[in-house]
Structures are given as C-alpha cells and as structure tokens.
Amino acid sequence: MAELVEGTSLWQDAWRRWRKHRVSVASAVVLAFVIVFCAIGPPLVQAIWGWTYEMQDIPLGAVPPSAEHPFGTDQLGRDLMVRTMHGGRVSLLVALVATAVSLTVGVTYGAVSGYSGGRVDAAMMRFVDIMMSTPYLLLVIVLMAVIPPSSVSFAGLDGSFVLMFGALGLVSWLVLARIVRGQVLSLKRREFVEAARAIGVKPHLILFRHIVPNTLGPVIVYASMTIPGVMLSEAFLSFLGLGIREPQASWGTLVNEGSNAMSVMPWLLVFPGGLMTLTLFCLNFLGDGLRDALDPSARKS
Amino acid sequence: MSLLRVEDLHTHFHTEYGTVKAVNGVSFEVDRGEIMGLVGESGSGKSVTNLSILKLIPTPPGEYAGGRILFDGEDLLKTPESKLRTYRGNRIAMIFQDPMTSLTPYMRVSRQLTEVLELHQGMTGRAAKKRAIELLEMVGIPDPANRVDSWPHEFSGGMRQRVMIAIALACKPELLLADEPTTALDVTIQAQILELIKDLAREHGTAVIMVTHDLGVVAGIADKVSVMYGGRIVERAPVEPLFASPKHPYTRGLLASVPRLDSRGELTPVKGSPPDLTALPPGCAFAPRCPLVHDQCAQQPPWFGEHTLGARCWKEQA
Amino acid sequence: MSDPLLTVRGLKVHFPVYSKGWFPRQSGAVKAVDGLDLTVHRGEVLGLVGESGCGKSTTGRALLRLVPLTAGEVVFDGVDLAKLKGEELRRMRRRMQMIFQDPYASLNPRMTVGDIIAEPLGAHDLVPAGERQKKAQELMERCGLDPAFVRRYPHEFSGGQRQRIGIARALASDPDFIVCDEPISALDVSIQAQILNLLQSLARERNLSYVFIAHDLSAVRHISDRIAVMYLGRIVETGTYAEICDNPRHPYTQALVSAIPVPDPVIERRRKRIVLQGDVPSPLKPPSGCPFHTRCPAVRDQRCSTEAPRLRELDGRQVSCHFAEDIGDLTGRTAS
Ligand SMILES: Nc1ncnc2c1ncn2[C@@H]1O[C@H](COP(=O)(O)OP(=O)(O)OP(=O)(O)O)[C@@H](O)[C@H]1O
Ligand SMILES: Nc1ncnc2c1ncn2[C@@H]1O[C@H](COP(=O)(O)OP(=O)(O)OP(=O)(O)O)[C@@H](O)[C@H]1O
Ligand code: SF4
Ligand SMILES: [Mg+2]
Ligand SMILES: [Mg+2]
Numbered sequence A: 001m002a003e004l005v006e007g008t009s010l011w012q013d014a015w016r017r018w019r020k021h022r023v024s025v026a027s028a029v030v031l032a033f034v035i036v037f038c039a040i041g042p043p044l045v046q047a048i049w050g051w052t053y054e055m056q057d058i059p060l061g062a063v064p065p066s067a068e069h070p071f072g073t074d075q076l077g078r079d080l081m082v083r084t085m086h087g088g089r090v091s092l093l094v095a096l097v098a099t100a101v102s103l104t105v106g107v108t109y110g111a112v113s114g115y116s117g118g119r120v121d122a123a124m125m126r127f128v129d130i131m132m133s134t135p136y137l138l139l140v141i142v143l144m145a146v147i148p149p150s151s152v153s154f155a156g157l158d159g160s161f162v163l164m165f166g167a168l169g170l171v172s173w174l175v176l177a178r179i180v181r182g183q184v185l186s187l188k189r190r191e192f193v194e195a196a197r198a199i200g201v202k203p204h205l206i207l208f209r210h211i212v213p214n215t216l217g218p219v220i221v222y223a224s225m226t227i228p229g230v231m232l233s234e235a236f237l238s239f240l241g242l243g244i245r246e247p248q249a250s251w252g253t254l255v256n257e258g259s260n261a262m263s264v265m266p267w268l269l270v271f272p273g274g275l276m277t278l279t280l281f282c283l284n285f286l287g288d289g290l291r292d293a294l295d296p297s298a299r300k301s
Numbered sequence B: 001m002s003l004l005r006v007e008d009l010h011t012h013f014h015t016e017y018g019t020v021k022a023v024n025g026v027s028f029e030v031d032r033g034e035i036m037g038l039v040g041e042s043g044s045g046k047s048v049t050n051l052s053i054l055k056l057i058p059t060p061p062g063e064y065a066g067g068r069i070l071f072d073g074e075d076l077l078k079t080p081e082s083k084l085r086t087y088r089g090n091r092i093a094m095i096f097q098d099p100m101t102s103l104t105p106y107m108r109v110s111r112q113l114t115e116v117l118e119l120h121q122g123m124t125g126r127a128a129k130k131r132a133i134e135l136l137e138m139v140g141i142p143d144p145a146n147r148v149d150s151w152p153h154e155f156s157g158g159m160r161q162r163v164m165i166a167i168a169l170a171c172k173p174e175l176l177l178a179d180e181p182t183t184a185l186d187v188t189i190q191a192q193i194l195e196l197i198k199d200l201a202r203e204h205g206t207a208v209i210m211v212t213h214d215l216g217v218v219a220g221i222a223d224k225v226s227v228m229y230g231g232r233i234v235e236r237a238p239v240e241p242l243f244a245s246p247k248h249p250y251t252r253g254l255l256a257s258v259p260r261l262d263s264r265g266e267l268t269p270v271k272g273s274p275p276d277l278t279a280l281p282p283g284c285a286f287a288p289r290c291p292l293v294h295d296q297c298a299q300q301p302p303w304f305g306e307h308t309l310g311a312r313c314w315k316e317q318a
Numbered sequence C: 001m002s003d004p005l006l007t008v009r010g011l012k013v014h015f016p017v018y019s020k021g022w023f024p025r026q027s028g029a030v031k032a033v034d035g036l037d038l039t040v041h042r043g044e045v046l047g048l049v050g051e052s053g054c055g056k057s058t059t060g061r062a063l064l065r066l067v068p069l070t071a072g073e074v075v076f077d078g079v080d081l082a083k084l085k086g087e088e089l090r091r092m093r094r095r096m097q098m099i100f101q102d103p104y105a106s107l108n109p110r111m112t113v114g115d116i117i118a119e120p121l122g123a124h125d126l127v128p129a130g131e132r133q134k135k136a137q138e139l140m141e142r143c144g145l146d147p148a149f150v151r152r153y154p155h156e157f158s159g160g161q162r163q164r165i166g167i168a169r170a171l172a173s174d175p176d177f178i179v180c181d182e183p184i185s186a187l188d189v190s191i192q193a194q195i196l197n198l199l200q201s202l203a204r205e206r207n208l209s210y211v212f213i214a215h216d217l218s219a220v221r222h223i224s225d226r227i228a229v230m231y232l233g234r235i236v237e238t239g240t241y242a243e244i245c246d247n248p249r250h251p252y253t254q255a256l257v258s259a260i261p262v263p264d265p266v267i268e269r270r271r272k273r274i275v276l277q278g279d280v281p282s283p284l285k286p287p288s289g290c291p292f293h294t295r296c297p298a299v300r301d302q303r304c305s306t307e308a309p310r311l312r313e314l315d316g317r318q319v320s321c322h323f324a325e326d327i328g329d330l331t332g333r334t335a336s
Helices: A010-019 A022-048 A080-116 A118-133 A136-146 A159-172 A174-188 A191-199 A203-239 A251-260 A267-293 B046-053 B081-087 B109-121 B125-138 B157-169 B187-204 B215-221 B239-244 B249-257 B295-299 C056-063 C086-095 C113-123 C129-142 C147-151 C159-172 C189-206 C217-223 C241-246 C251-259 C265-270 C302-306
Strands: B004-015 B018-030 B035-039 B062-071 B092-095 B175-179 B207-211 B224-229 B232-238 C004-018 C026-041 C045-049 C071-076 C096-099 C177-181 C209-213 C226-231 C234-240 C312-314 C317-319
Touching: A010 A022, A010 A267, A022 A080, A022 A267, A080 A118, A080 A159, A080 A174, A080 A203, A080 A251, A080 A267, A118 A159, A118 A174, A136 A159, A159 A174, A159 A203, A174 A203, A191 A203, A191 C096, A191 C113, A191 C159, A203 A251, A203 A267, A251 A267, B004 B046, B018 B046, B018 B062, B018 B207, B018 B232, B035 B046, B035 B187, B035 B215, B046 B062, B046 B175, B046 B207, B092 B157, B109 B125, B109 B157, B125 B157, B157 B187, B175 B187, B187 B207, B187 B215, B187 C251, B207 B215, B215 B239, B215 C265, B224 B239, B224 B249, B232 B239, B232 B249, B239 C265, B249 C189, C004 C056, C026 C056, C026 C209, C026 C234, C045 C056, C045 C217, C056 C096, C056 C177, C056 C209, C086 C096, C086 C113, C096 C159, C113 C129, C113 C147, C113 C159, C129 C147, C129 C159, C159 C189, C189 C209, C189 C217, C209 C217, C217 C226, C217 C241, C226 C241, C226 C251, C234 C241, C234 C251, C241 C251
Parallel strands: B035 B207, B035 B224, B092 B175, B175 B207, C045 C209, C045 C226, C096 C177, C177 C209
Antiparallel strands: B004 B018, B004 B062, B224 B232, C004 C026, C004 C071, C226 C234, C234 C317, C312 C317
C-alpha cells in the first residue's frame, strides 16, 4: 500500500496552486505595497514635511513634482501625494466594501435562492429585479432625503460618506446574486450533487462543500471586474455632490479634476490615474490567479 | 474496381501534446451495394477515417500525412475543394452520431430537405417538396405530408435521426458514411434504422461504411468488417469468418468481452487501457495489452503482407 | 433468494410542469413513474430495462427517495421510506447507495478522489477523521485503482477509472442495497466488461442487492437474477433472466428482445425482428388504457385502449397485458 496521506481541503490545495501562479503573486505583492502606501503614508508625510490632505498654499499654486512635493501640488497648493494617498484610502475602502458586500450578501442570497427553488426563489428574484430596475441615482437621492447624513456619521466619517457606502453596497450584490443563482440552479441538477444527497451528506454541507465552491470561478472573475465600475460610480456620485465632498478626495475625484487640467498640469492626472490603473491591473491578475487556483482542472501553466 | 479504395491513409493532428497519429496507415475497399462495418474502441480513429474520406478534417490541427483515397478511380485527397463540394451530400453522404445537434434548429424540416435537393439536383418548389415528403415516408416518419413542415425540436431523437438519413438519401448517394448512426437511439428505433440502411444498400447499390462499437450491429448488417486499433486496421474479414474464427488477439478479446443476449458466459475483458496516440510503440500497438505478445511484437509493426484479408499480427503470420 | 429487502407498491412520481410568468402555476405533470410495483430480495440483482424516457432513472431515484414521491410506498427492510423525514432519512442512506451513469458528472470536480470516497464515512461518522483516507485507499485498491492516486482530482482519470471511483464511494458506507443507474453505458466496450465483472464480484463478496438499470438488455441479462421491463412509467413484465430473454410474453418485451442485436452473423441472419412503429408517447399525456396500445403489434379490441391492464401472475412471472395468455410468439407473425 502506498504512503498514507492526509485529506486536503480545497483551500489548502488552492493555496498551493496559487503560489505557483507568478503573475498573480506578484500582483498581490504590488497591491500590498499600494495599500500600505495609502494606509500609513499620510501620517508619515505629515511627520516629514508637515503636509496634510487639506492644507492649502494658495500663493504657491500648482507646481510640478519636486523634492518637497514628490507628486507636485494642485491649483490650491495642496500636496498631491498626500491627496493621492488619502484618495486611495477612500477608493480602496469603496472597493473593499462593495466586494465584501457582493461576495457575502450576493453569494449567500443567490445560493439560497437557487437552492431553495420554487416560490422562495421566485420571490427572492423578483426583489432583485425590482432593485435592479430602480434607477440607481434615484435610490441614492431618496436615501439621502430620507436619512439625514448627519444622523449616520460614525467613527469620524462624514455622514454623506457613510450613505454613499450604503448606496453602493445596496446595489453591488445584485448582479452577483443573479449570477450565483443561475450557477446554483444548474449545479443543483448536476449528478455529483445528487450523489452527495444519495450518500447522506447534510444539506448545508451540500450547499457549501459541493455547490458554492463550483461557483467560485465566475464569482471571482465577476468580483474583480466590478471593482473599477464601483470606483467610477463613487467618482460620479461625488461629482454630483452626493458622495465625498471637498476637501476630501478619492482617486475618482482626483482623476476627474486631473483630466480637466491634463494639458497644462499633466501630473495631476498621471499620479492618481497611474496608481489607480496599477491597482486595477493587479486586481485583475489576482482574480485570474485565484480562479485558476480554485479550479483543479485548470491547465497548469 | 471497387467504388472506394483507401490506400495507406495517414491522418495526423498536431497538438500541444505532440502529434496524434489518429489514422496511421489504413487501407480498405468497399464495393457498390456492400456494407462494411468499421469497429474499434473509442479513440481508435474510426471517425477520423470517415471524415478524412470527405476531407472534412480541420487543417490545422489536422494533416493528411499520406495515402490515397480512390473514389470511383479519382483520388479525393487531390481533388479540388470546389469539386469535392459537389460530391458531399450528393455522391457521398454522411450521417453523424448525434441527432440532436446535426439538424439546424431554426429551419423547418422541409427546408432542410429541399435545400439539398435544390443544391445538388436543381429541384425546386413543389417538386422538391413532393420529393421531401416521399423521403420522409421512406424513412418511416408517420403522416409525412403533415409533419414535413415541423421544426426539428418537435421531433424525437429517433425521428430526427431518420430525418438526417432522409437528407443523406435525398440524392441517392453512391457512398454512405454512417458514423454510429444508432448509438444515441433506443434499440427498437435502432432496428428501424438498420433495416433502412440495409434496404438502401440492397436496392440502390449504395456502398456503406458503418462505424460502430456495437458488435451486434455489425453482425446484423455488415457484409465485411474492419477492426481498428490505435489508428490501424488490425483485422479485415467477411463478417461470418470474423465472428466464427477471429484471428487477431484484439478482435478475440473484443468478442469475449461483450455480454450477449443469448448466453451468460464469463466475460473476459481486454486488460489495460487504450494506447496513447501521441506515443505509439514502435511495434504492434496492441503489444502492451496482448496475451500472446512475444519479442518480435514490440520491435516491428506487423503487416498484412500482400493479402487483402487477415489479421495484422505476428502470431498469426508465424 | 430469501425474504424481500425492498418492496415497492403503487409508486407514482409526477413532476409538476409550470406555466411561465411572474408567479408560475402548475399546468400539468410529467408522469415519469405511474403506478409501479417491484420487489427486490436480499442478495438479488434485479435488472430494470426499458426505452429512453420510460422512467428508469426516476424509479431508481425514487427507491432511494431522492425525488419526492407522489404516491405509493417504498418499504426498505421493514421501514416505509415514504414516511421518513430529514435526519431519519439521511441516516437511512448509509444502507442504500447509488452508482451513476455519467462518471464525469457524478464526481465533484473540486474534491480529491480520497475526499470523494471518504465522504460517506464522514457523513455517517463511521470512521474517525484521521483514518478516512486510509480507508479510502483500501476501497480504491479493492476497486482496481492505484491507492497512490488518492490525492488526485477526478479529471485526471479515464472514464472507466472514474466509474471505479464512483463504485468505491458507493461501497464506503458498507450498504446493503445499491441502485446502479446505467453504470456502464457511458464506457467503452472493452471497459464495460471490466466494470460489469467488478460489480458482479462485489455483489457476491458482500451479499449486496442491486437494482441494475440499463437499456442494454444483453448486459442486464449477464448480471441480473431477475429482470423487470418498464414502459411509460410502469412495469410490463418481470421474471427470471431466462424467462424474459428466452421466452418473453408481453408484446413489448418481445419487441425489445427481438430488436437487440446479437454478435453472431449466423444467428442474426435467422432472427426475425418485430419492428415497432412510431415513438414512445410523451409521459405528459400518456395514452388511455394500456400505455403500449399505440404501438402494440398485438393490439386487439377496444379493451386495450380503454382499460389499463394490471400486472398479474402468469406461469411464475408477472405480465401486464390483457391477452398475455394467447398472443404467443409474435416474431412468427409480424416479422417485417
Ligand atoms: N480535431 C482534433 N484535434 C486533435 N485530436 C483529434 C481531433 N479529432 C480527433 N482527434 C484524436 O484522434 C483520435 C481518434 O479519434 P476518433 O474520433 O477517430 O475516434 P473514434 O474511433 O471515432 O472514437 P469514438 O468511438 O469515441 O467516436 C483520438 O485520440 C482523438 O483525440
Ligand atoms: N426533474 C424532472 N423534472 C421534470 N421531468 C423529469 C425530471 N426528471 C425526469 N423527468 C422526465 O421523466 C421522464 C422519465 O425520465 P427518466 O430519466 O426516469 O427516464 P429514463 O428511463 O432513465 O431514461 P434514459 O434511458 O434516457 O436515462 C422523462 O420524460 C423525463 O423527461
Ligand atoms: S393490453 Fe393490448 S395493447 Fe396492451 S400489450 Fe396487451 S395486447 Fe398490446
Ligand atoms: Mg467517433
Ligand atoms: Mg436514465
């Protein structure tokens, strides 16, 4: 008899496979740098140069990158590096919240709906349809009208900011719920799920050991595809005055401002835009790597 | 001279895993009115042989690496594509395994039939429709005049396969290539279809190559049989001697491994698994699984010699 | 062939068909199984044959209560499965297992072979967690797989090997009864015999009972002690393998047997076929009276189209045809 081996979980195995996916691992490292840069950057900058994201120097105005201001400054003389870091915090947080909500709420909602089937499924999906057909802006405006921003501010965050997260979270899971439900509906009829029932596997294990792991491929790809969209929605809301407000910044608002002054002050676009692009690139590769890692039959590269 | 004579045909596929020698030196002949059974396990190259005759292998990754396919004296491998097109569906017809996917779902059955008639026989309008109804009647579709305008999805699997056969028969082909035409069907429907093919050969003198892995089907319908293994024909014989006294150890293994309706003897399966077509052994492809293997087998591939019949096995020739 | 292990009476499985729309309503039912009686004895292999769509798989699933039963009872070792619920039913599954047709679809692509085979051990707490992989390896060995492959994934195996994995999984909980739903029809000819022999030797060695579902009567004859023939959701004839294959009485069984090709050209030439006309009717609207009367070569009078024949004893077997006594051998008369 051959040597004895332990059983492996999908996750242990996926981890082993993921580590072999070089591009994906490199992307994760770069992403980690970006996150650290945005997270601990502002206090460091303040300690070294004394700039904060709202400090203005109107006489100085917009200057190109220099030793004092590595990313340059904007028209109000604010340090762009600190603003980019600050914006990164907002944008990454938006991405994180939207992804977390769509992964937890969307996957669970879709899986339960698809697995229950029948009337429960019909009712749950009608709700998603209604949410999806409601214009998104209307939803945010109604939300803001009904809930005064000041009442929901917490942990030092501005109320409108919290509301925007709420609004993005409210809609970000809808598509994923639909995708997962569709997958579950077809997986439910697959023979290996029936085999699990025939064996006597407990129902929650059937859902979470046999069905959900088989939806992960499309889920991860979709999740990594929605992040740019969510970041842009945030910029759009902010542009309309419904999201974050001056002097707060996000990558979306910075890129938006930068593109207006692109020909005269290119650095205003290049730095926040470059960082945002880099982040999105890395997320994409990371998603690819995770998808392949979670699929044992994916071709080994 | 036979209607179809395949000589030393080689069809390869160039894939990332290496060159798949799917057909690796196949020769046989089929005459008018004759039904040849082509049997062998999955992956032995039966479908590729059939597709090669009509030059329907996608190139690349496929490649016709050698040999001749003489149809009525003309080498199809050298015939220009434009001329081949006038043969396909006309002088040479083909039926595929899957009746669910081989009819176009968005075209009425009548249109799919009249299209062939228009293309190859110049029949149009009422004449074509009338002929379409005749054809459906011929293949045993009940009430053909009313059903000719149905959509494919309104027909069951067996009926669709019969429509496919009707399309194949539309131009009274000289050669019919049937690739597992009954595998997806029930036995009672299979019986109908086999009768139909037999009648075609007897009455119209059509030559038929019947690809199947069901030895019972071969026994019932074929006049002669070629057994394929690993891209080669390993045994050729008229149907009766093949079943009564199979010569090649693979043929014997195959016969001993199928359960029979009329007895309950022990089954002795062929051991091991099919060969890897990208790395065929230099000698006989069956050597790793053969109960009679001896030294010579692994070194040199056995030949039929000058005979048109017999087994490709060293033991047999010794 | 002692006492019955499984007795089925008046089993019906109807699948509701819904209209389309926002809140769908039931508009009809597919009568996949429609009044079926069956007995399986301890240590017996019962073959179940019939055409595609006649309800064989649904019957197999209903025996294990994997589909909701519309009516009837399924008594397994004295317990009516139709009355069990939730956890009780799940516990019962240790003793009854299933082997599936499609060796590709019936294994979770994201689990290792070891985990797949060990799953029943965990589901019923039969073996402590640390020893399950070892037990899985023993089962692999018994089923003709190399135990060194325990950590591989299903896609790394051939069809025949995957079917062996499915068999090892079914054996893991040491069941008394296994439903084999076309376990060989997706496999290559030369592999079919290997699997058939494995199933047969396992049945002998462990005194297992099988319901062996197939549309290939030759394979069924090879492995079965008794055979039940199904048509449109009902049993039309049951008997020993020899009675069914050598001397069928029901017109449908006669047609089925006559249509099976035998790998012997001399016999084939002599055989007479009953070529049935038309196709199997839809289980959405099965014919009135005898379900076979639309295609029956022996159909007689109005009785066939109005009154459904019951499954009744006849010379030691069971047949469901009004005229079973006097239709005799049809191949002589209606050969085409
Ligand atoms: N387009 C292709 N590209 C690469 N390989 C191919 C291609 N088509 C066929 N092959 C290979 O050629 C070999 C012979 O295939 P073929 O379809 O002729 O087998 P077969 O005898 O018809 O089997 P089956 O009974 O399963 O239909 C197989 O190994 C197959 O993988
Ligand atoms: N879950 C389901 N919902 C609705 N109809 C179903 C369902 N399962 C099976 N059916 C229908 O019930 C009938 C019997 O199906 P079943 O799968 O039992 O047939 P079968 O005899 O196993 O056929 P095959 O030989 O093709 O496997 C078919 O008409 C099928 O379409
Ligand atoms: S009852 Fe009538 S229709 Fe049914 S099988 Fe007997 S003879 Fe045929
Ligand atoms: Mg083929
Ligand atoms: Mg079935």
